[in-house]
Amino acid sequence: MAVAEVNKYAKIELINEVSDALANFVISDDIVSKDFDEYMRTIGSNENTVATTIPYIFERNLNSKSIIDIFSEKNKNKTYSPILKAMSNNFYSIFCVKKITKTGFELFSLVNEKNYSVTSPVKMTAYRGLGVGQYIFARIFNYENEYFIIELSGVLPANRKKDAMQYALTQIVQTPEMVYRDNAELKQKIEQNIKSSYDKFINIFGSDEVTTSNKNADNLIEYLNGDIEDENYDWKSQITDL
Structure with missing residues (x-):
């Protein structure tokens, strides 16, 4: 077996060990277990399953601390620290x-428009029935320059692309920084577009603030956003009619 394969296998073993330790902590810790029971009642679930435990671990805060932070404070296994840190920086998307x-x-993330090669810590038979072209709601994290999938909470068929895009848009509206998270290239492009629009605005108005509302203003906004690409576009006449 190649060294790289051995290394990846060791990572997977450790990830699964940490995941199991977190799951056991949730139901055994005196304080966290009570909060978890309350969480279960809130979501109307009577069963302690992976589908309920994982969102709790990664999304729940208790006394302004994440469950992973609380676990880290009480568990002194230094071997776990790098993985726990990586898991804390997880990325949930469609x-x-x-x-x-x-x-x-x-x-391919519909939110930050980035391609990911993702390894599953569990056997691929767990995803039987999943096909190319479908959309999945999943949580991934980067550990030592490799991405691992830690949660798959839902699937949409390929013919529901519109619904998938709508969910992505909702996520972007709720958390705008998700657009460029983990995608430095897209972030740079967005920053360049913002600067370009700002420079155009200053060039047109001589200020960074103006108040108006009519069709000509809409046309100017389209021009500033780059929707009007005509280099000969007469923006001065639009200002005259504001």
Whole structure:
């Protein structure tokens, strides 16, 4: 077995060990277990399953601390620290499945428009029935320059692309920074577009603030946003009629 394969196998073993430790902590810790019971009642679930435990671990805060932070304070296993830190920086999104491999997936995030090669810590038989072109709601994290999938909470068929895009848009509206999170190239492009629009605005109005509302203002906004690409566009006449 190649060194790289051995290393990845060791990572997977450790990830699963940490995941199990977190799940056991949730139901055994005196304080956290009570909050988890309350969480279960709130969501109307009577069963302690992966589908309920994982969102609790990654999304719940208790006394302004994440469950992972609380676990880290009480668990002194230094081997866990790098993985716990990586898990804390997880990324939940809706992805299009581009390819299914022996050990994971090739995914495309509809939110930050980035491709991911993702390894599954569990056997791929757990995803039986999942196909290329479908959309999945999943949580991934980067550990030592490799992405791992830690949660798959839902699936949309390929013919529901509109619904998938709508969900992505909702996520962007709720958390705008998700657009460029984990995608430095897209972030740079957005920053360049913002600067370009700002420079155009200053050039047109001589100020960074103006108040008006009519059709000509709408046309100017389209021009500033780059929707009007005509270099000969007469923006001065639009200002005259504001």
